[in-house]
Amino acid sequence: DTEVTQTPKHLVMGMTNKKSLKCEQHMGHRAMYWYKQKAKKPPELMFVYSYEKLSINESVPSRFSPECPNSSLLNLHLHALQPEDSALYLCASKATGSADTQYFGPGTRLTVL
Amino acid sequence: QKEVEQNSGPLSVPEGAIASLNCTYSDRVSQSFFWYRQYSGKSPELIMSIYSNGDKEDGRFTAQLNKASQYVSLLIRDSQPSDSATYLCAVKKGGSTLGRLYFGRGTQLTVWP
Numbered sequence: 001d002t003e004v005t006q007t008p009k010h011l012v013m014g015m016t017n018k019k020s021l022k023c024e025q026h027m028g029h030r031a032m033y034w035y036k037q038k039a040k041k042p043p044e045l046m047f048v049y050s051y052e053k054l055s056i057n058e059s060v061p062s063r064f065s066p067e068c069p070n071s072s073l074l075n076l077h078l079h080a081l082q083p084e085d086s087a088l089y090l091c092a093s094k095a096t097g098s099a100d101t102q103y104f105g106p107g108t109r110l111t112v113l
Numbered sequence: 114q115k116e117v118e119q120n121s122g123p124l125s126v127p128e129g130a131i132a133s134l135n136c137t138y139s140d141r142v143s144q145s146f147f148w149y150r151q152y153s154g155k156s157p158e159l160i161m162s163i164y165s166n167g168d169k170e171d172g173r174f175t176a177q178l179n180k181a182s183q184y185v186s187l188l189i190r191d192s193q194p195s196d197s198a199t200y201l202c203a204v205k206k207g208g209s210t211l212g213r214l215y216f217g218r219g220t221q222l223t224v225w226p
Contacts, residue, residue, distance in 0.1 A: 042216035100145040100212050104156040
């Protein structure tokens with residue numbers, strides 16, 4: 001089973017709201033990723049967690065706050081977002097070591113009003 | 114120079130034809146190469162991975178890698194309308210223990226009946 005789940009599927013929020021995106025995998029993968037994807041663009045890396053520690057932060061604004069509470073869960077906390085943050089947010093995971101394949105979740109479609 | 118470049122298309126082929134998608138990459142020591150298919154509004158789905166020079170076949174799909182030319186391609190034989198999607202080429206650079214992927218901009222493929 002190569003399933004990564006994400007909730008919610010869709011989210012509409014105002015610029016003053018606080019919300020969270022959730023990602024879960026039960027494949028024993030110890031590397032997890034957040035990507036942002038705008039229409040007709042490739043996924044853009046935001047954060048990488050390895051063994052529950054933040055390893056890469058691609059200079060993402062602080063209004064995005066990632067959290068990895070355990071080896072199966074990855075959250076992305078959102079606060080004071082801007083309309084230009086509206087996008088598809090994708091979570092991915094992969095096994096550590098020599099395995100390279102990243103498996104993507106279905107994504108959360110975020111709209112900021 | 115971009116890390117990964119794809120012929121952005123769009124590419125349009127008739128049903129039953131061979132669709133050829135191409136990708137070049139800049140880092141000579143890149144190790145791993147992936148093709149993802151992405152339907153509109155959905156998340157990327159892994160189609161093929163390839164690590165060694167030559168061809169790798171999986172059903173109607175064949176990935177071809179030429180490290181000397183820094184070139185990777187995807188052939189889709191007997192194209193079907195259900196193959197209509199954007200195809201993303203992704204490359205993992207050498208030395209990247211976190212498996213960070215670099216994506217091309219994608220090639221939009223339309224297969225018409």
